Amino acid sequence: MMEYSDKVMEHFMNPKNVGEIENASGIGTVGNAKCGDIMKVYITVENGIIKDAKFKTFGCGAAIATSSMATELIKGKTIQQALEITNKTVMEALDGLPPVKVHCSCLAEEALHAALWDYAQKNNIVIEGLKKPVDDIEHLHNV
Ligand code: FES
Numbered sequence: 001m002m003e004y005s006d007k008v009m010e011h012f013m014n015p016k017n018v019g020e021i022e023n024a025s026g027i028g029t030v031g032n033a034k035c036g037d038i039m040k041v042y043i044t045v046e047n048g049i050i051k052d053a054k055f056k057t058f059g060c061g062a063a064i065a066t067s068s069m070a071t072e073l074i075k076g077k078t079i080q081q082a083l084e085i086t087n088k089t090v091m092e093a094l095d096g097l098p099p100v101k102v103h104c105s106c107l108a109e110e111a112l113h114a115a116l117w118d119y120a121q122k123n124n125i126v127i128e129g130l131k132k133p134v135d136d137i138e139h140l141h142n143v
Helices: 008-012 060-076 079-083 085-094 098-122
Strands: 026-030 037-046 049-058
Touching: 008 060, 026 079, 026 098, 037 060, 037 098, 049 060, 060 098, 079 098, 085 098
Parallel strands: none
Antiparallel strands: 026 037, 037 049
């Protein structure tokens, strides 16, 4: 039986920021062909600050918990600060994930990057340090 932390359970049972944002500044969709899970992240950016973030995740419990935590963590942050939020940051904030579920947090990181990338494209800007996201994380981070 897999052990999940209380925080993972809490964010799985009562996820924050579920839904979509109309006229979002950026939208990122990333999937993982291996498990079939898909995550969609919406962000609203105003004056370089992420004012709002929402998600829709068609995936496992850990994917939902990491989407919930990742969107919580980026709200109110600058784009550069949001870029520093990695899957490790999200996992730490959730008090860890079982090893077989680490890839779920990579999905959250990549979906967030995809939303930032979309925002940059729409506004014709370059976000320093942001690499073009993949739409399938299967070949990423050795997941
Ligand atoms: Fe695929 Fe969790 S099992 S994201």
